[in-house]
């Protein structure tokens with residue numbers, strides 16, 4: 001229904017009178033030209049370093065200095081732990097609970113879908129996540145654009161739009177055409193489903209040759225291929241030259257090692273997504289593949305999710321990147337994944353945080369502008385009440401959020 005509406009909207013736009021042609025879009029709201037000076041006590045630089053008493057100067061949406069003079073507007077965060085805004089490389093902002101309290105369906109009114117996404121974006125930003133990749137729906141493009149161009153509050157959004165799901169009979173030409181379609185639709189990355197859902201067996205659904213064609217084509221059009229893979233498909237995706245693997249559950253150590261050695265980013269989830277499904281299962285059951293059996297499988301196999309994460313965390317050179325797979329009910333709770341990483345995955349708090357800073361920025365190939373407190377980087381800055389290196393639950397207490405130099409949250413209440 002929503003897609004039909006969007007198609008109709010597109011046709012209406014194309015058919016609008018010619019006097020509208022050539023009018024420039026309304027410019028995006030600008031951050032303060034500055035300078036704003038943020039006083040800090042202890043700050044994590046996003047690359048594993050700790051800064052003491054840095055004075056972060058922000059102007060034009062970017063960090064300009066870490067040792068600023070205190071002229072200009074001053075924000076005193078010296079009581080808190082300051083760090084770069086977090087990056088969640090896998091969320092579903094188009095997933096929301098509708099007015100009936102149920103998971104979104106394609107029968108929901110378009111307005112409800114739009115506002116559901118906007119609320120998900122707001123919740124995510126308020127939780128300290130200043131950049132996300134949302135990977136699943138064509139409708140995520142207008143959300144991305146409205147945040148980027150129109151000042152809608154939310155994290156910086158990258159999107160795959162619809163993910164690619166084909167069958168073993170799909171021809172090479174068809175595979176390449178689908179990738180080029182995503183590119184022309186404005187995708188920032190491409191999400192490929194190499195395995196079926198965990199709820200229906202996590203079985204392989206395309207061949208290595210197909211995966212290679214897809215990942216090669218994604219690279220050829222200048223994008224990054226993210227692959228949803230379980231079991232032996234983890235090694236298959238690595239051999240096929242893909243970029244990032246989601247979930248990876250049920251893979252053997254040998255299969256995981258193939259992906260690590262090939263330099264792929266590995267993205268298991270342990271702290272939020274399944275717990276949220278179970279907690280809210282009455283809101284999900286009966287829609288799509290959300291069955292009682294599927295929910296039971298996810299709960300029963302959570303220990304396999306923990307095992308693969310633990311395995312990856314202990315493999316030398318593994319690029320364990322932060323992601324939650326957040327769907328309705330989980331937006332704004334993304335930081336629970338840090339706690340899960342420490343509790344179930346045996347990562348140190350420092351390593352867990354690094355996975356949402358440096359490692360995540362590298363996975364986005366945006367490590368020259370995101371995930372670090374350093375001059376020239378985006379002024380995406382958050383502060384926590386407490387020290388997460390000593391008590392990881394401090395990630396739940398985000399008191400300050402600045403994205404691109406604009407302050408969206410400053411509660412300062414202890």
Ligand SMILES: [Zn+2]
Nearest residue numbers: 090091092325
């Ligand atoms: Zn997902």
